[in-house]
Amino acid sequence: MPFDHSNKALLRVDNLRIEIPGRRGTLVAVDDVSFHIGEGEVLGVVGESGAGKSLTGAAVIGLLEPPCRIAGGQIVFDGRRIDNLPYEKLRRIRGRHIGMVFQDPLTSLNPLYTVGRQLTETILTHTDMSEKGARKRAIELLQEVGIPAAERRVDQYPHEFSGGMRQRVVIALALCANPRLIIADEPTTALDVSIQAQIITLLKRLCREHGAAVMLVTHDMGVIAETADRVAVMYAGRIVEVGPVADVVLRARHPYTVGLMGSIPLVGHDVERLTQIDGAMPRLDAIPTGCAFNPRCPQAFARCRRERPELEPVGASEAACWLHGGAAERSGTDG
Amino acid sequence: MSAGDDKASLAEPGLGARMADGIRRFFDSDLWYSFTRSPVVVVSAVVTLIFVGSAVFAPLVAPYDPFDLAGIDLMDSEIPPVWTGGGDPRFLLGTDAQGRDMLSAVIYGARISLGVGFASVLFAMVLGVGLGLLAGYLGGTVDAVIMRIADVQLTFPAILIALLIDGLSRTVLPRDLHSDIWFYVLVLAIGLSFWVQYARTVRGSAMVERSKEYVQAARVIGIPPLLIMLRHVLPNVMGPVLVIATINLAIAVISEATLSFLGVGVPATSPSLGTLIRVGNDFLFSGSWWITIFPGAALALLVLAVNLLGDWLRDALNPKLR
Amino acid sequence: MIAFVVRRLLQSILVMLAVGFIAFSLFNYVGDPINNMVGQDTTLEQRQALRERLGLDDPFVVQYGRFLANAVQGDFGISYRHRRSVAELIAERAPATLELSLIAAALAFFIGVPMGVYTGLHRRGFLSQVFLTVSLIGISLPTFLIGILLILVFGVLAQDVNAAVGFTLVPQLPTFGRGDTVQLGWWSTGFLTKSGLLALILPSITLALFQMTLIMRLVRAEMLEVLRTDYIKFARARGLSNRAVNFGHALKNTLVPVITITGLQLGSIIAFALITEQVFQWPGMGLLFLQAITEVDIPVMAAYLMLVGFFFVIINLIVDLLYYVVDPRLRADKAVAAGHP
Numbered sequence: 001m002p003f004d005h006s007n008k009a010l011l012r013v014d015n016l017r018i019e020i021p022g023r024r025g026t027l028v029a030v031d032d033v034s035f036h037i038g039e040g041e042v043l044g045v046v047g048e049s050g051a052g053k054s055l056t057g058a059a060v061i062g063l064l065e066p067p068c069r070i071a072g073g074q075i076v077f078d079g080r081r082i083d084n085l086p087y088e089k090l091r092r093i094r095g096r097h098i099g100m101v102f103q104d105p106l107t108s109l110n111p112l113y114t115v116g117r118q119l120t121e122t123i124l125t126h127t128d129m130s131e132k133g134a135r136k137r138a139i140e141l142l143q144e145v146g147i148p149a150a151e152r153r154v155d156q157y158p159h160e161f162s163g164g165m166r167q168r169v170v171i172a173l174a175l176c177a178n179p180r181l182i183i184a185d186e187p188t189t190a191l192d193v194s195i196q197a198q199i200i201t202l203l204k205r206l207c208r209e210h211g212a213a214v215m216l217v218t219h220d221m222g223v224i225a226e227t228a229d230r231v232a233v234m235y236a237g238r239i240v241e242v243g244p245v246a247d248v249v250l251r252a253r254h255p256y257t258v259g260l261m262g263s264i265p266l267v268g269h270d271v272e273r274l275t276q277i278d279g280a281m282p283r284l285d286a287i288p289t290g291c292a293f294n295p296r297c298p299q300a301f302a303r304c305r306r307e308r309p310e311l312e313p314v315g316a317s318e319a320a321c322w323l324h325g326g327a328a329e330r331s332g333t334d335g
Numbered sequence: 336m337s338a339g340d341d342k343a344s345l346a347e348p349g350l351g352a353r354m355a356d357g358i359r360r361f362f363d364s365d366l367w368y369s370f371t372r373s374p375v376v377v378v379s380a381v382v383t384l385i386f387v388g389s390a391v392f393a394p395l396v397a398p399y400d401p402f403d404l405a406g407i408d409l410m411d412s413e414i415p416p417v418w419t420g421g422g423d424p425r426f427l428l429g430t431d432a433q434g435r436d437m438l439s440a441v442i443y444g445a446r447i448s449l450g451v452g453f454a455s456v457l458f459a460m461v462l463g464v465g466l467g468l469l470a471g472y473l474g475g476t477v478d479a480v481i482m483r484i485a486d487v488q489l490t491f492p493a494i495l496i497a498l499l500i501d502g503l504s505r506t507v508l509p510r511d512l513h514s515d516i517w518f519y520v521l522v523l524a525i526g527l528s529f530w531v532q533y534a535r536t537v538r539g540s541a542m543v544e545r546s547k548e549y550v551q552a553a554r555v556i557g558i559p560p561l562l563i564m565l566r567h568v569l570p571n572v573m574g575p576v577l578v579i580a581t582i583n584l585a586i587a588v589i590s591e592a593t594l595s596f597l598g599v600g601v602p603a604t605s606p607s608l609g610t611l612i613r614v615g616n617d618f619l620f621s622g623s624w625w626i627t628i629f630p631g632a633a634l635a636l637l638v639l640a641v642n643l644l645g646d647w648l649r650d651a652l653n654p655k656l657r
Numbered sequence: 658m659i660a661f662v663v664r665r666l667l668q669s670i671l672v673m674l675a676v677g678f679i680a681f682s683l684f685n686y687v688g689d690p691i692n693n694m695v696g697q698d699t700t701l702e703q704r705q706a707l708r709e710r711l712g713l714d715d716p717f718v719v720q721y722g723r724f725l726a727n728a729v730q731g732d733f734g735i736s737y738r739h740r741r742s743v744a745e746l747i748a749e750r751a752p753a754t755l756e757l758s759l760i761a762a763a764l765a766f767f768i769g770v771p772m773g774v775y776t777g778l779h780r781r782g783f784l785s786q787v788f789l790t791v792s793l794i795g796i797s798l799p800t801f802l803i804g805i806l807l808i809l810v811f812g813v814l815a816q817d818v819n820a821a822v823g824f825t826l827v828p829q830l831p832t833f834g835r836g837d838t839v840q841l842g843w844w845s846t847g848f849l850t851k852s853g854l855l856a857l858i859l860p861s862i863t864l865a866l867f868q869m870t871l872i873m874r875l876v877r878a879e880m881l882e883v884l885r886t887d888y889i890k891f892a893r894a895r896g897l898s899n900r901a902v903n904f905g906h907a908l909k910n911t912l913v914p915v916i917t918i919t920g921l922q923l924g925s926i927i928a929f930a931l932i933t934e935q936v937f938q939w940p941g942m943g944l945l946f947l948q949a950i951t952e953v954d955i956p957v958m959a960a961y962l963m964l965v966g967f968f969f970v971i972i973n974l975i976v977d978l979l980y981y982v983v984d985p986r987l988r989a990d991k992a993v994a995a996g997h998p
Contacts, residue, residue, distance in 0.1 A: 112909055
């Protein structure tokens with residue numbers, strides 16, 4: 001479904017703008033980004049490194065590191081605005097309502113504490129359970145994420161687990177207070193290819209079982225195609241296309257998305273060569289006027305260099321491209 | 336980015352133009368920016384330059400020559416600084432027990448202190464980089480031996496090692512010999528405590544480089560691989576080595592001052608700041624405080640400035656903090 | 658675990674042997690021991706007889722062995738200068754140095770660590786900037802200069818100022834010697850008398866200041882590093898309280914790597930004590946050693962070296978073992994799939 005500005009969306013991000021003040025001026029890392037995630041929905045956020053997807057995720061959970069800061073727009077979770085909350089209030093939302101999974105399982109876990117200790121600590125922070133109850137719950141969680149011999153392994157240290165196992169522990173930690181939204185920032189990038197599929201399947205299954213929505217940030221289009229319900233494509237800090245995953249993958253509108261799709265090797269399809277998009281994503285201090293993609297776009301024309309396109313409905317999705325949506329005025333629904 | 340530059344360099348600009356470009360790039364760099372942004376660091380750099388400048392040009396800067404026995408009059412002894420009652424405008428910072436001008440003594444003292452300091456750091460750098468290169472390139476037993484010596488040496492506090500070397504040389508060597516070579520003994524004693532840091536840094540880089548192809552190629556051609564490696568290893572380690580060197584300079588100056596204060600450093604015939612402090616210490620309670628305080632203040636100021644510079648350099652060159 | 662301990666013990670013994678070797682070489686080859694021990698009118702025959710009696714013509718290894726055997730039993734011979742057993746001299750002076758070092762170490766640790774943690778947590782606060790400036794001064798001033806300054810303020814100036822204003826505006830503290838001591842067996846302690854305690858104040862501050870600032874900067878740097886790690890970010894992302902994140906996670910991870918260096922620093926206080934002892938004329942081992950150097954009193958020098966070497970080796974050993982106990986990664990008997998990404 002395109003733009004859902006009803007309050008039914010679990011998470012709504014309106015016109016988010018993230019700036020990085022630097023010594024040579026202020027850089028805009030995320031520029032007027034809007035999207036929403038429904039209850040239990042998996043939204044994939046895909047794009048190259050530096051497109052701003054990780055920053056967006058960090059902003060939602062309130063962990064933007066200075067000097068990055070939110071310079072505009074709002075983030076609404078469950079009907080309440082959260083981007084302007086004081087630290088303490090935001091802290092209570094973290095873990096309990098919004099959870100996060102990071103990329104590198106090795107560095108995500110404190111090497112000096114047992115896995116069980118880290119689990120029980122989180123459980124006790126957010127619930128009223130007793131120590132014993134928390135420990136029991138911790139073991140249950142480990143079993144849920146597929147760690148064998150959970151009763152023994154709950155007292156082991158992170159370095160005693162393999163990479164894939166560690167990421168399972170991380171997922172358990174993110175889920176232990178039953179949050180309604182999980183932000184997964186490149187959860188499988190640091191893992192072996194053979195394990196990536198397992199972890200993604202696990203994540204998807206668990207979130208379904210717990211009823212949690214997922215904001216899945218990745219540069220891997222294949223993962224998105226397998227896992228997400230909807231996908232948002234980001235480029236140079238903007239969303240260029242967003243829609244149901246089947247629609248975007250099979251009927252990509254924006255030339256950048258087309259390029260991304262063409263660069264995935266599909267089993268069973270022989271192609272002469274994989275599509276390669278010429279050039280590279282622009283640096284933050286050198287974003288072109290008009291459409292940010294225009295220098296690399298094989299179908300760019302004059303208007304693309306002058307005016308910046310907004311997201312317009314095209315078919316079942318939305319795309320920000322002058323090839324589609326035509327009308328110079330936006331359709332009046334802005335947040 | 337790079338495509339355009341390649342085409343331009345086909346025109347080969349002259350050396351002058353390249354140097355001008357390099358200078359321009361330096362002033363445009365992050366390093367210079369962070370330097371100018373911090374007033375404290377700028378002041379430290381200026382102070383250090385003043386010290387180094389007056390040390391190098393001491394004969395021109397100092398109002399008197401404190402070593403010129405003919406120019407000293409015992410009648411001028413223990414005159415307080417010019418701004419106190421009883422001061423003499425001839426001697427801005429007062430005089431010591433022999434009538435020597437304190438300002439000149441401090442300037443020449445700083446010269447000796449800095450001289451020993453720089454020499455020690457240089458010695459340690461050459462020794463450390465050399466040993467590190469050897470250890471990293473040759474590996475095996477050589478590496479093990481060098482690193483073991485480093486470990487054993489680190490278990491001992493540097494000041495004791497320096498004390499031992501210097502104190503012993505004083506007694507073991509005949510007096511004339513010692514008065515000629517005390518400088519080198521001191522530099523050796525202090526420098527020996529620093530080499531390990533350089534060695535470790537360079538060793539790591541050397542170990543990475545030695546397995547690269549250009550080293551094999553050099554061997555085939557007949558050029559000593561060590562020389563080739565030096566050219567490649569040095570740029571990598573320049574930053575950390577510089578930071579270590581600056582911090583070492585401050586420690587070296589302090590060490591020299593301490594040794595001199597304890598009586599085993601620079602002899603009183605050409606006193607460093609530490610020696611001056613020691614000699615002046617006896618007059619502290621009798622009221623002539625300036626004889627020890629001014630050398631002390633100069634020492635503190637110098638080391639503070641160098642430390643601030645070293646701190647800034649370390650933060651500025653640390654890639655993680657950028 | 659056992660293998661680790663055994664290995665470290667062997668290493669320590671190796672270091673001690675090396676130190677002993679140096680001490681012994683000093684003993685035998687710096688100047689002529691005989692000349693140092695006898696007066697001028699001793700005849701050649703008497704010298705030769707003495708030489709034989711002391712076994713100075715025996716092969717090197719035999720002499721070295723004898724030296725070591727004696728050293729282990731605490732026999733370091735007779736001091737050239739004081740004409741007394743070196744062991745006796747050291748036993749007399751050791752308590753002074755050890756008490757001073759203990760107080761200084763405690764000061765350095767219990768002030769340095771909290772200050773480091775505070776400035777790490779409150780990076781840009783005003784108080785942090787104050788602490789950092791003070792620490793910079795602490796690192797830049799050589800120990801002896803600090804001592805002299807303290808003497809100036811609390812000794813010389815205090816006298817003059819207090820006389821001028823008529824009351825004790827600036828406390829006047831002892832700047833010389835140890836005060837009154839109480840003898841407990843062979844240990845003379847300054848802790849039990851008022852003058853003894855007062856006398857400890859200036860020297861211990863002097864000795865502690867450098868190490869204190871070093872520790873503070875170390876803890877701060879490590880704390881800042883730790884606060885940037887992913888596991889701290891993840892801990893915050895899980896909604897853990899500030900207290901849990903800062904003290905439960907950050908502090909613990911900060912202190913573990915800091916332990917080794919801190920331990921070594923505190924150990925080096927024993928060596929640096931000699932500077933402070935010189936400034937305040939504190940009658941400890943360090944002052945004895947300094948005098949021995951100028952007087953070329955070889956037995957005392959050798960004994961001091963061995964003793965300090967021994968202390969250092971022990972401290973190194975303890976610190977290594979502590980590290981082993983505290984960091985679970987070192988205890989892994991088998992690194993489970995450490996290579997799997």
